[in-house]
Amino acid sequence: MAALFTPLALKSVTLRNRVVVSPMCQYSSDDGMATDWHLVHLGSRAVGGAGLVIDEATAVSPEGRISHGDAGIWSDAHVEPLARVNRFIEQHGAVAGLQIGHAGRKASAQRPWEGDQHLGPNEKPWPILGPSALAFGAYLPVAPKAMTKEEIARVRGDFAAAARRALAADVRFLELHFAHGYLAHEFFSPLANQRTDEYGGSFENRCRFLVETFDAVRAAWPEHLPLAVRLSVTDWIEGGVTVEESIELLRKLKARGLDLIDVSQGFITPDISKIPWGPGFMVPTTARIRREVGLPCGAGWMISEPAAAEAIIAEGHADVVILAREMLKDAYWPFHAAKALKVDKPQALLPIQYAHWLKR
Numbered sequence: 269m270a271a272l273f274t275p276l277a278l279k280s281v282t283l284r285n286r287v288v289v290s291p292m293c294q295y296s297s298d299d300g301m302a303t304d305w306h307l308v309h310l311g312s313r314a315v316g317g318a319g320l321v322i323d324e325a326t327a328v329s330p331e332g333r334i335s336h337g338d339a340g341i342w343s344d345a346h347v348e349p350l351a352r353v354n355r356f357i358e359q360h361g362a363v364a365g366l367q368i369g370h371a372g373r374k375a376s377a378q379r380p381w382e383g384d385q386h387l388g389p390n391e392k393p394w395p396i397l398g399p400s401a402l403a404f405g406a407y408l409p410v411a412p413k414a415m416t417k418e419e420i421a422r423v424r425g426d427f428a429a430a431a432r433r434a435l436a437a438d439v440r441f442l443e444l445h446f447a448h449g450y451l452a453h454e455f456f457s458p459l460a461n462q463r464t465d466e467y468g469g470s471f472e473n474r475c476r477f478l479v480e481t482f483d484a485v486r487a488a489w490p491e492h493l494p495l496a497v498r499l500s501v502t503d504w505i506e507g508g509v510t511v512e513e514s515i516e517l518l519r520k521l522k523a524r525g526l527d528l529i530d531v532s533q534g535f536i537t538p539d540i541s542k543i544p545w546g547p548g549f550m551v552p553t554t555a556r557i558r559r560e561v562g563l564p565c566g567a568g569w570m571i572s573e574p575a576a577a578e579a580i581i582a583e584g585h586a587d588v589v590i591l592a593r594e595m596l597k598d599a600y601w602p603f604h605a606a607k608a609l610k611v612d613k614p615q616a617l618l619p620i621q622y623a624h625w626l627k628r
């Protein structure tokens with residue numbers, strides 16, 4: 269039996285296998301609402317056999333969006349369109365996941381295919397928030413407004429409200445976006461946070477926004493459902509976040525009820541020159557975090573081949589593999605991987621409408 273196709277229990281939720289669809293912004297929402305695009309895009313990946321489908325970074329407030337097309341969950345009106353997608357995902361045997369986040373100083377930008385720059389004055393921009401008035405730079409040159417403590421408290425409350433709405437939308441796996449240079453990562457990284465109050469400076473202070481936000485969400489999210497964090501565990505830049513600091517932060521979150529770590533990396537500044545791109549380049553770090561923090565971990569980044577994914581799980585480097593671009597190329601990646609790994613009856617991953625005709 270391939271390890272990749274063994275179930276995984278996380279609290280009261282069981283994934284049918286270890287293949288996870290990574291959250292991927294589609295920039296295709298209508299005022300934050302899920303559309304038919306999400307039903308087809310996410311629904312196809314559930315039909316393709318994934319164990320868990322994590323819906324894209326979904327903004328906890330309108331200002332927390334990257335672009336006008338981002339998904340959001342800042343009002344009760346967002347619940348039903350998302351619930352429709354989630355019901356379909358679950359009907360096809362996958363667990364419905366959601367990533368919630370706030371884009372911080374990367375907010376108020378064009379969709380990637382419309383330029384990726386901060387919105388200009390005629391493009392309905394909105395106020396940009398961050399820990400400090402430091403711009404990301406390059407194509408995102410606008411410096412955010414340094415958040416007041418009231419604004420920090422409001423965003424924390426927005427995360428908790430988002431978690432409650434996610435539950436109402438039948439989400440069963442919730443992930444906090446603490447990665448990729450967005451708001452939470454900005455608080456954690458000295459490269460974006462130069463505050464002199466209790467939210468900046470020392471390691472403890474740089475953790476505070478993340479820990480408080482985690483606590484607010486954990487209190488709003490049922491104990492029996494898994495709560496994950498996606499963390500950029502290294503900035504790959506001198507003076508930025510290190511794996512050692514990330515392990516300390518993750519141990520704190522573990523003590524406060526974290527259930528799974530989605531190990532990611534980078535993107536706090538435009539400088540990506542030190543990222544050691546290559547197949548599975550984050551796997552050794554993921555294995556270290558899994559060992560040193562002692563929680564289930566997801567490995568991502570440049571995992572393509574079924575045999576490589578199988579080895580990651582079989583050799584105990586991670587508990588799930590989290591695939592993004594491969595899933596864009598092939599919504600049936602799990603089915604094709606099951607065939608490649610000679611899993612008995614791989615067609616059983618597919619709905620009966622297909623499986624019935626694919627007995628061989």
Ligand SMILES: Cc1cc2nc3c(=O)[nH]c(=O)nc-3n(C[C@H](O)[C@H](O)[C@H](O)COP(=O)(O)O)c2cc1C
Pocket residue numbers: 290291292293294324325367445447448498532568569570571590591592593594
């Ligand atoms: C189209 C696209 C949208 C993405 N949107 C998100 C997102 O919403 N949240 C997130 O944490 N990462 C996002 N990412 C990053 C992916 O989830 C993933 O971490 C990254 O692409 C590396 O995995 P891969 O090598 O399998 O593509 C996005 C990536 C792509 C290609």
